[in-house]
Amino acid sequence: MFEYxxxxxxxxQVSSRLEYxxxxSLSPxxxxxxxxxxxxxxxxxYHFFITSNHSQCxxxxxxxxxxxxxxxIPPPPPPRKILPFGKDFKVGDSNEWRRVHEE
Known part of the structure; x- marks a missing residue:
């Protein structure tokens, strides 16, 4: 907003930095x-504004x-695949279900 x-x-409003x-103001x-x-x-x-009153400009x-x-704003990167908390079991031995490791 300009008030004057x-x-x-x-x-x-002029088109170039040189006019500014x-x-x-000859070709506004x-x-x-x-x-x-x-x-x-x-x-x-860039937008250039002057007054055509040369002495004021x-x-x-x-x-x-x-x-x-x-x-x-770029979207965030997709989340890495999150695996549910789980347990690995070895099946078929004499202990039946036996825990091997936890993540």
Missing amino acids: DGNVNDVT QFCN KAVYNTGHDVVTLTEPG VVGQKLVVFVAHDHP
Whole structure:
């Protein structure tokens, strides 16, 4: 959201870092001039805003906004196969069922 005196300034969105750096508003991407502008940024990357009031721009009335890519959080890795707690038995000897080991 940009709030400013619309009689003195505007918000000019420019396309490049050079236009931003040198306060070049000759080929704006968009111009907002209501004094109360809401700008929704949906594209990832850098967005450059200046005022077309050159004397105000060169003293710093400008803004760069970086919109990060909307990466979904990767799903957690699948759990390792979990075997139920169990016992091994040897079958068929004289002890019938005999425990060999436990995990």
